[in-house]
Amino acid sequence: MKQEKKEVNIINMVMYNFTMYNDQCQTVFIDYGLDDKCSLYLVCEVVTDNRKPEFTQMDFLRCLKDAVSKYHGDYGTGSIMTSLFVKYFNPDTGIIIIRVKRGCHLMIQSTLTFMTKVKDCEVMLHTIHIGGTLKSCQKFLIRYHQKQLATSLKQCKTKEEKTVVGKAVKRSDAIVKASNLKKLELNILSDVT
Numbered sequence: 001m002k003q004e005k006k007e008v009n010i011i012n013m014v015m016y017n018f019t020m021y022n023d024q025c026q027t028v029f030i031d032y033g034l035d036d037k038c039s040l041y042l043v044c045e046v047v048t049d050n051r052k053p054e055f056t057q058m059d060f061l062r063c064l065k066d067a068v069s070k071y072h073g074d075y076g077t078g079s080i081m082t083s084l085f086v087k088y089f090n091p092d093t094g095i096i097i098i099r100v101k102r103g104c105h106l107m108i109q110s111t112l113t114f115m116t117k118v119k120d121c122e123v124m125l126h127t128i129h130i131g132g133t134l135k136s137c138q139k140f141l142i143r144y145h146q147k148q149l150a151t152s153l154k155q156c157k158t159k160e161e162k163t164v165v166g167k168a169v170k171r172s173d174a175i176v177k178a179s180n181l182k183k184l185e186l187n188i189l190s191d192v193t
Contacts, residue, residue: 040101041098042097042100042108045095047124048123056089063119065077065084068084079101080100083099085099097134112127
């Protein structure tokens with residue numbers, strides 16, 4: 001009888017310590033701007049035969065959930081059901097940002113590899129970045145699009161194409177400089193106060 005009470009006390013103590021540790025981890029994640037549910041964000045590029053994907057954000061999410069169910073079964077579906085969400089979809093650039101809880105991102109990545117159709121559109125999906133916050137994904141996308149613009153500027157054949165792409169490159173540089181100036185202003189203000 002005493003042995004059973006000791007075991008129960010030890011189990012209760014371990015559970016209490018685990019709960020305290022989990023709460024501390026959650027506050028650290030929140031302090032560093034990470035999602036309180038410990039999510040990761042996958043930035044994916046959609047490659048289609050057509051110039052522009054002909055499906056919506058909800059169509060993509062529905063197909064992704066079906067594919068997870070197909071390739072990972074009930075376990076996969078149960079794991080991602082509460083945390084899977086498409087945060088951003090731009091059909092013009094073919095960029096999708098998917099939120100999923102940590103630990104399940106590899107399951108989503110493997111599922112994206114096998115997805116070939118969304119609605120009636122043939123697609124190929126490439127994961128180009130994984131970030132802990134939406135802000136890090138946005139920073140990555142700015143750099144990524146700048147590189148894309150620079151390579152497309154080199155591929156331009158006519159003068160009109162070069163001027164259009166050149167203006168886009170200048171606009172993206174201005175956006176980056178403006179965001180860097182805001183950071184500089186915030187750093188200066190924090191030093192003064």
